[in-house]
Amino acid sequence: MIDFSAIADRALAGQPANRDEALAALTASDAETFALVDAASRLRRHYFGNTVKVNYLVNLKSGLCPEDCTYCSQRLGSEAEVLKYSWIKTDEAVKQAGYGIAGGASRVCMVASGKGPTDRDVERVVTMVEDLKEEHPQVEVCACLGILKDGQADRLKQAGVDAYNHNLNTSEDHYADICTTHTYADRVNTVHSAKEAGLSACSGLIVGMGESDEQLVDAIFALKDLEGDSIPVNFLMPFEGTPLAGTWELTPLRCLRILATVRLVAPEKELRMAGGREMHLRSLQPLALHVVNSLFLGDYLTSTGQSALDDLKMIRDGGFVVLGAEDRDLVAEHEDYLRAHGVDLAQETAVAPAPCGASGGCGGCSSGACGTHPSAGEAGAGVRPGGGQRAPEVLVPEIRRRGVGTDATPNF
Numbered sequence: 001m002i003d004f005s006a007i008a009d010r011a012l013a014g015q016p017a018n019r020d021e022a023l024a025a026l027t028a029s030d031a032e033t034f035a036l037v038d039a040a041s042r043l044r045r046h047y048f049g050n051t052v053k054v055n056y057l058v059n060l061k062s063g064l065c066p067e068d069c070t071y072c073s074q075r076l077g078s079e080a081e082v083l084k085y086s087w088i089k090t091d092e093a094v095k096q097a098g099y100g101i102a103g104g105a106s107r108v109c110m111v112a113s114g115k116g117p118t119d120r121d122v123e124r125v126v127t128m129v130e131d132l133k134e135e136h137p138q139v140e141v142c143a144c145l146g147i148l149k150d151g152q153a154d155r156l157k158q159a160g161v162d163a164y165n166h167n168l169n170t171s172e173d174h175y176a177d178i179c180t181t182h183t184y185a186d187r188v189n190t191v192h193s194a195k196e197a198g199l200s201a202c203s204g205l206i207v208g209m210g211e212s213d214e215q216l217v218d219a220i221f222a223l224k225d226l227e228g229d230s231i232p233v234n235f236l237m238p239f240e241g242t243p244l245a246g247t248w249e250l251t252p253l254r255c256l257r258i259l260a261t262v263r264l265v266a267p268e269k270e271l272r273m274a275g276g277r278e279m280h281l282r283s284l285q286p287l288a289l290h291v292v293n294s295l296f297l298g299d300y301l302t303s304t305g306q307s308a309l310d311d312l313k314m315i316r317d318g319g320f321v322v323l324g325a326e327d328r329d330l331v332a333e334h335e336d337y338l339r340a341h342g343v344d345l346a347q348e349t350a351v352a353p354a355p356c357g358a359s360g361g362c363g364g365c366s367s368g369a370c371g372t373h374p375s376a377g378e379a380g381a382g383v384r385p386g387g388g389q390r391a392p393e394v395l396v397p398e399i400r401r402r403g404v405g406t407d408a409t410p411n412f
């Protein structure tokens with residue numbers, strides 16, 4: 001049995017896991033996995049203590065993409081019935097970001113579908129970022145707009161963008177299997193451009209797309225070599241209507257091993273359990289918090305996540321604190337906020353209301369009487385207290401029908 005604790009000791013002494021050790025971690029047995037998680041958790045504690053960085057996604061432009069990434073519900077020819085809309089307005093972007101910030105997010109990720117932005121698109125995002133920073137000067141902004149052309153990263157940096165996300169997703173020799181309309185090298189180049197402009201680089205993975213263990217190790221080391229600051233790990237959500245529909249390669253323990261392997265290879269990086277954590281880690285999500293130090297709150301770009309309130313409870317119950325909100329009781333704040341807006345926390349069909357700004361409040365906000373808030377029925381039956389859905393029991397992604405691009409209250 002491999003001594004994962006000794007690997008962690010060496011990592012703490014400045015020598016992270018090598019390729020053979022990473023492969024051993026990735027292919028550990030189920031019975032060995034908890035020793036692996038224990039070793040990875042020592043690195044997590046060393047670099048990040050008990051903090052969890054909370055990030056919040058705002059999908060600025062959804063669907064309608066000309067690219068053919070097989071995993072993506074927004075791809076060319078996707079039959080997934082995701083929300084489709086072009087660029088939202090600046091005030092809507094700022095409003096949506098505000099929900100996540102109220103929920104404890106210290107970083108807002110502003111994302112748009114497409115191969116890459118035009119210069120006009122970049123200027124749209126610049127205006128959004130400037131307005132957002134004026135209202136929330138403390139918040140970090142990460143832009144995720146696709147492949148950047150010359151000068152665009154500099155323009156974003158100049159406007160106050162803090163970070164740029166562009167995932168490598170998989171290994172170089174697997175890339176052509178998941179996308180034919182752009183190359184792995186295009187992705188690497190964009191991460192380099194972002195770094196050269198002084199943006200913090202965020203680049204990560206989507207796992208469970210048919211990659212071999214060796215290819216996954218290649219991808220992890222490629223991310224390490226990129227020397228970015230954060231690594232999101234997405235677990236494939238196999239949307240109906242995409243080429244990878246029905247692809248189901250992951251188990252909760254496999255997901256833990258993947259996260260722990262990334263931690264052993266790149267111990268000091270912000271490691272995020274990202275899209276698909278609910279459906280793939282399932283009941284092991286709280287355990288994953290001992291390996292990762294970052295997550296997205298609420299919903300994803302085109303699919304639902306578990307309720308933000310459940311996320312905040314999971315963080316609290318594990319003895320963790322939200323980075324930047326260490327002195328706040330975010331669970332209590334969130335519950336108070338919901339109660340103050342007429343939400344019965346015991347009622348399974350309640351919705352999380354948006355602040356409507358109506359003078360004196362609007363009474364029972366879930367009634368829809370104020371004309372601003374959706375009624376519980378409009379927002380969708382089955383929505384839980386806190387505005388979220390239960391983690392899916394049916395193992396297919398649930399399409400997002402609330403938040404940005406809709407009139408329904410977001411999951412924040």
Ligand code: SF4
Pocket residue numbers: 065066067068069072073074075076112113114115146
């Ligand atoms: S991942 Fe991005 S570039 Fe690829 S299809 Fe989806 S939105 Fe388009």
